[in-house]
Each structure stands twice: as structure tokens, then as C-alpha cells.
Amino acid sequence: MSRFVDKLITTANDGGRLRGVTTGEPNEAVRTTWAQVHTQARAMAGSLVSRGMARHGAVAVLAAEPAAIGPAVQAVWLAGGSVTMLHQPTPRSDLAVWAEDTLRVLNMIGSKLVLLGAPFDQLAPVLDQHGIGYVLLADLAGGTPLADLVEVDESAPALLQLTSGSTADPKAVRITHGNLLSNITDMAMGARLDPSSDIMVSWLPMFHDMGMVGFYTTPMAMGIELVKVTPVDFLSGPLLWAELISKHHATITAAPNFAYALLGRRLSGVDDPAAYDLSSMRLALNGAEPIDEKAVRAFTDSGARFGLPPECVFPAYGMAEGTLAISFPPPFTGLRLDYIDADALESGRRAVPVSPATPHARSFALLGRPLPGFEARIVDPSGAVRGEREVGEIHIRGAAVTPGYLTVDGPVATQDADGWLATGDLGYIVDGEIVICGRAKDVIILAGRNIYPTDIERAASTVEGVRAGNAVAVRLDAGTRRERFAVVVESKLSGDPDAVKVLRKEIGARVFESVNARPVAIEILPPGTLPKTPSGKLRRAAAGEQLADRLKGA
The missing domain is CATH 3.30.300.30 (ANL, C-terminal domain)
Structure with a gap:
């Protein structure tokens, strides 16, 4: 078996410790240990193999409940397959258009099977109408546990992560077993994860790389306690996020800018300073887009009344093409800004440091040094490598970098002959730390x-x-x-x-x-x-x- 699957099994059998995942809102929470997740996954893997799933088979998952998704994706890995989390229709979606887009994705990844779970099991008639094969997750649960795991090597695909581009012209990042284990190991080291004390809280969608890799696969592989709800739960009542952190004494969470700004606004309207206790927070990861200082300040200023340490803010750099995380700052150092001259940036592509009080000074977040498995460099349009504080496109290389994309026109390699991947992000390096200015195309x-x-x-x-x-x-x-x-x-x-x-x-x-x-x-x-x-x-x-x-x- 791959080293990644071996890590999942080792964690599940680690002395019977009661670490695991809690799903649902506080009054309806359901707790499952990682050992129980693995037991469920064995039974589901047995059902998949008995139904004809082949080694390296591509399986798509359409479900929202984290308690159901975890065993399902692990089952696919135990059976030697790859997982694709499908984009979910919203109440405003045209289901006929969504089904056609889903068919394009399934044809692209070579999948004939969708694992269907609540609340999307109600879409079964739509899938039938469009000839999309599916199995209800509930129907997999009673299978005979898979005795002999299907062997795959480190280069086998584990996750085909859909990108955020047009659903009519889809693209998937091919993340291998080796990529996953490398990046999870790097993140554990860079964030100083401690399975004995860390507790993660997340509402991030499982079809997004941060939700799937960072806040489900990583705690499942490392044996870290996880509290997981859905994006709908959060958006229906953003203060639920603070409630879960308080109730479970969470140490780690993550979100993009808009969510921190939203929670900050909601917290500012809470009169009782004893309503929440956010003092346990160690890392509040902010990624997926350029760091918005205003959103961060709204979160930390409002959270201070509830004991939130501002040092917990953890601005990082990552992308699906690097599996997830590329650089981490030192833990518990908070938001650190690099102030530079706007004119030199705009006209000369140079990040010249200035005082924060300088008129029209620009500020960008310092995103830390590349994780141990990565190299990073800055390249100009001619292909020449740029130096310290010179702006150009960021290239990355390392064991967690995807070997390629799957597209509707076939596979596409991502790395050049020397293993470098061009990220499309513009930025610079200062004292070894990565700084992002924006996307080159924008x-x-x-x-x-x-x-x-x-x-x-x-x-x-x-x-x-x-x-x-x-x-x-x-x-x-x-x-x-x-x-x-x-x-x-x-x-x-x-x-x-x-x-x-x-x-x-x-x-x-x-x-x-x-x-x-x-x-x-x-x-x-x-x-x-x-x-x-x-x-x-x-x-x-x-x-x-x-x-x-x-x-x-x-």
C-alpha cells in the first residue's frame, strides 16, 4: 500500500485513543473516532470492490455531511481509487445545466460512479435522467469489510481536485498519494501540529482543497481532533463558528478573508463579553486569496473582547497545484506586513521598503518561508530568475507539486523539464519569505x-x-x-x-x-x-x- 494509506491505518489503530471527528451543531453533535471512521471505510471499500470498482478507478462524491464524506473518501483510497469532490448545486442552480456540467467532469476524470449522500440524494432522479451512475452512501455501509487493501504506488492519483474555473470547461489537479503525504507531513511540521492537544474547527466546503486536504484529510491522517460543520451551517449563523471554538476549546481554524470580516462584524454586535471564549486559538489560517488587512483587523479587534490572541492570525500561501500549503509563517506571530513604495512596484517591479507612514505606501502580508518539501523562485517574463525584492511570477518545485492536470482535452503536464511549476501568482521574496502581490492575469x-x-x-x-x-x-x-x-x-x-x-x-x-x-x-x-x-x-x-x-x- 502507499505510505499515505499506511499513515491512515496507523492513525486509526494508534492505541485506541479517542480522537476523531465531531460533526453537527452543538445541540445535535455526533462524535466519531478516527478508528470508527476507518472501520466504516473498510466496509464501504468492500462494497465498492464487490460492485466492480477497479484499481485506480476514479470515484466522484456528491454529499454535504462531513460524517458521511470522511468514511467514503477513505474507502475509495483503501480500494485503490481516486476521489473527486463534485461541485454542489445551490438552490438557485439550473439542475439541467448542473447535470451537463457534472457529466463533463465525470467524462474528464474517467468516472462512471458517483457516491451520493444527503442532502443530494434527492437529486437521484436528475442523475437518472442524464444517465449518471450512482450509489447511495447508505447502501455501501453494510458491506463485508475489505480484507486485502488494493495496492497502489506513490504516483497513483488519490485526489482529483477540481479547480475554481468555469464549470463548463472543467480542470482537475491530479494529486498523488505521494503528494498528499508530503504536504501533510510538511504542514504538520510547519504548524507544529500536536495530536495530543490541538483541536481543529472548520466549516469549509469539502470540495475545496483547504476543506478537503487541510481540514479533513490532515486531521484524519495525523489523529487530530476535528469539529466539522457545513458552509450552510456557518452562513446561516456565522456566530456558530465562535460558538464551536468556545465549546470545544479549539486551537486551529481557517477561512478566507470574507469569513473573518463577517465574523468580526457579528462579534462586534455581541454585548456580553462572556458569550464566547476564543482564548484557546493558536492558529487562524488565512489563505486562498491575497490577505485583506482590513478583514483581519475586523476579526482580531472584535475577537479581543472574547480573549482572542491577535498572534493567532496565520497568513499562508498555498494552491491546489501544491496539494495545499506552500509556505507557512512562524506560528503565533500574527499578521506581519511589508510596506513598500507604490511607484517602484508599479513602474519598476521592485519592492522597495518604506516606512508605514510614507504617503501611498503599499502593504503586503509576509507569508512565511516555503515548507520543507518546497523550493520557490521569482521569474521575470523572459524566464530569468529575479533577486531579493524583485517582483515576478512565483515558480515552485517539490514533492507535493502536482504532476499535471486533467482537462476535457486530455492530460496536461504542469512542470517544466527541471520540475518547476509556474503558479500564475506575482510576488517577491524578502528574507526568504514569500509575498504575494496578485494574479498575473488580473x-x-x-x-x-x-x-x-x-x-x-x-x-x-x-x-x-x-x-x-x-x-x-x-x-x-x-x-x-x-x-x-x-x-x-x-x-x-x-x-x-x-x-x-x-x-x-x-x-x-x-x-x-x-x-x-x-x-x-x-x-x-x-x-x-x-x-x-x-x-x-x-x-x-x-x-x-x-x-x-x-x-x-x-
């Missing part, structure tokens, strides 16, 4: 200046009436001499023409003040309109396409 080029959309978006978000985390800067006429940019935001004021007029004026002024450039258009949309990935991140390219279409039709 940078707006005006008169030789490189303007980063995150600066525009943060400026727009400071205007009262703009929904937090729902502002996007988009390129227009990209790559031409006429390149421009526009700003699209969501606001509850979108239906009030007079309020919209004021909002546009204030956004334009705030953006100009921040980046010394004016947007060619400012669009105010109703809440819930901006296109987002299944994990909740804004899709700049899609927003740009929609805006371009509206401008043409105007």
Missing part, C-alpha cells in the same frame, strides 16, 4: 504601471453601502494600448437611482485616491449578482466578461 497595465486589482477592490470596499468582500476590479481591452479598468460592486442601494449616483461618485474618488487612476465605469449590482467560484471567491474574468457585454449593449 494585473491592470496603464501607461506602463502595474496596478493590482486588490488595491482597487479594497478602496471601493471602504465606501459605505458597498457589501464587504463584494467589489471586483476588471480589465477592459486587456493587452491593448487602450487597456482600462472598471469597478463592479454589490450594494443593497442598487435599486435607488439617487443613492447609486452618490455611490458611484464616492467609489470613483476613493479608487483614484488609492491608485491615482480612474475607472472607466462603475457598476452597482444587487446582492448575490457577482459571479463567484463554488468556494465563494469572486471571479474577476467572468465579471469582466459580463460587464463588457453590458457596455456593448448600452
Whole structure:
């Protein structure tokens, strides 16, 4: 068996310790040990093999309940297969379109089997209508435990992680057994994970790499106590997150910017300082997108009343192509910012340090050194390696780097002849630590200046009436001499023409003040309109396409 599967088994049999996973809200919580998860997985693996699942078979999973997903994915690994967590339809989804997109994914990964669990078992008629084969998770539970595990080597795919691009043109990152074990081992070392004392709390979706790898597979492999609810649970009542941290004395959690900002706002409205106890927090990981200092401050300032140590903020760099984590800062050092000269960054691609008090100084989060299994370098457009504080594209190399993608047009390699993967992220290195400036494809080029959309978006978000985390800067006429940019935001004021007029004026002024450039258009949309990935991140390219279409039709 692979070393990754051996790690899962060793943890499950580790002296009968009662570590495991607790799922559901506090009043309805269900606790299961990792040993019990493994026992369930053995039975489900036996059912899969008896139903004809072949070695290296690709299996898709469509379920929301963490208690059901854990045994199912481990069962697939015990049976020698790979797991793909399917993107889930929302109440607003057109199920016919979703089913067609799902068929594209299944054909791409070569899967004829979907493991279907609540609440999506109600979609069985839709899958039948589109000829999608499935098995209900409940029907796998009573199988004869698999006696002989199916052998696979370290290069065998374990997780085919769907990216956050267009669902009509899907792509999956091929994460091998070796990739998983390497990255989990690195993360355990970098975060100083302690199975005897750490407790993780997460509501992150299992179809996202941070939710699946970081906050299910890692605690399952390391034997760390996990408390897991669904994104719907969190979004229905964000203070549930604080309640779970308090009740279980959690030490580790994670989320993107918008969630920390949202929790910070909700905590600020709680009158009783004894309502929650957040003092146990050791690591509050922030990743998946450039770190938003404002969101972090909202979280730490509001959380301080409940004992939250600001040092627990843990800004990291990662991506599915590196399995999950690429760099970690030293634990319990909090948000550390590097202040640089904006002009030197925009015109010379250099990160020249300045005082925080310098007018128009730019700040970026320090994201730590690469984990032990990684190398990182900065490369300019010509392919030359850049030096300290010189901005370019980040390339990574290491044992956790995916060997390739699966696409609708076939496999695509990710590494060059020397093993380097081009991430598409722009950044620089200072004292060995990685700093991210933004995505190369999103940078707006005006008169030789490189303007980063995150600066525009943060400026727009400071205007009262703009929904937090729902502002996007988009390129227009990209790559031409006429390149421009526009700003699209969501606001509850979108239906009030007079309020919209004021909002546009204030956004334009705030953006100009921040980046010394004016947007060619400012669009105010109703809440819930901006296109987002299944994990909740804004899709700049899609927003740009929609805006371009509206401008043409105007």
C-alpha cells in the first residue's frame, strides 16, 4: 500500500485513543473516532470492490455531511481509487445545466460512479435522467469489510481536485498519494501540529482543497481532533463558528478573508463579553486569496473582547497545484506586513521598503518561508530568475507539486523539464519569505504601471453601502494600448437611482485616491449578482466578461 494509506491505518489503530471527528451543531453533535471512521471505510471499500470498482478507478462524491464524506473518501483510497469532490448545486442552480456540467467532469476524470449522500440524494432522479451512475452512501455501509487493501504506488492519483474555473470547461489537479503525504507531513511540521492537544474547527466546503486536504484529510491522517460543520451551517449563523471554538476549546481554524470580516462584524454586535471564549486559538489560517488587512483587523479587534490572541492570525500561501500549503509563517506571530513604495512596484517591479507612514505606501502580508518539501523562485517574463525584492511570477518545485492536470482535452503536464511549476501568482521574496502581490492575469497595465486589482477592490470596499468582500476590479481591452479598468460592486442601494449616483461618485474618488487612476465605469449590482467560484471567491474574468457585454449593449 502507499505510505499515505499506511499513515491512515496507523492513525486509526494508534492505541485506541479517542480522537476523531465531531460533526453537527452543538445541540445535535455526533462524535466519531478516527478508528470508527476507518472501520466504516473498510466496509464501504468492500462494497465498492464487490460492485466492480477497479484499481485506480476514479470515484466522484456528491454529499454535504462531513460524517458521511470522511468514511467514503477513505474507502475509495483503501480500494485503490481516486476521489473527486463534485461541485454542489445551490438552490438557485439550473439542475439541467448542473447535470451537463457534472457529466463533463465525470467524462474528464474517467468516472462512471458517483457516491451520493444527503442532502443530494434527492437529486437521484436528475442523475437518472442524464444517465449518471450512482450509489447511495447508505447502501455501501453494510458491506463485508475489505480484507486485502488494493495496492497502489506513490504516483497513483488519490485526489482529483477540481479547480475554481468555469464549470463548463472543467480542470482537475491530479494529486498523488505521494503528494498528499508530503504536504501533510510538511504542514504538520510547519504548524507544529500536536495530536495530543490541538483541536481543529472548520466549516469549509469539502470540495475545496483547504476543506478537503487541510481540514479533513490532515486531521484524519495525523489523529487530530476535528469539529466539522457545513458552509450552510456557518452562513446561516456565522456566530456558530465562535460558538464551536468556545465549546470545544479549539486551537486551529481557517477561512478566507470574507469569513473573518463577517465574523468580526457579528462579534462586534455581541454585548456580553462572556458569550464566547476564543482564548484557546493558536492558529487562524488565512489563505486562498491575497490577505485583506482590513478583514483581519475586523476579526482580531472584535475577537479581543472574547480573549482572542491577535498572534493567532496565520497568513499562508498555498494552491491546489501544491496539494495545499506552500509556505507557512512562524506560528503565533500574527499578521506581519511589508510596506513598500507604490511607484517602484508599479513602474519598476521592485519592492522597495518604506516606512508605514510614507504617503501611498503599499502593504503586503509576509507569508512565511516555503515548507520543507518546497523550493520557490521569482521569474521575470523572459524566464530569468529575479533577486531579493524583485517582483515576478512565483515558480515552485517539490514533492507535493502536482504532476499535471486533467482537462476535457486530455492530460496536461504542469512542470517544466527541471520540475518547476509556474503558479500564475506575482510576488517577491524578502528574507526568504514569500509575498504575494496578485494574479498575473488580473494585473491592470496603464501607461506602463502595474496596478493590482486588490488595491482597487479594497478602496471601493471602504465606501459605505458597498457589501464587504463584494467589489471586483476588471480589465477592459486587456493587452491593448487602450487597456482600462472598471469597478463592479454589490450594494443593497442598487435599486435607488439617487443613492447609486452618490455611490458611484464616492467609489470613483476613493479608487483614484488609492491608485491615482480612474475607472472607466462603475457598476452597482444587487446582492448575490457577482459571479463567484463554488468556494465563494469572486471571479474577476467572468465579471469582466459580463460587464463588457453590458457596455456593448448600452
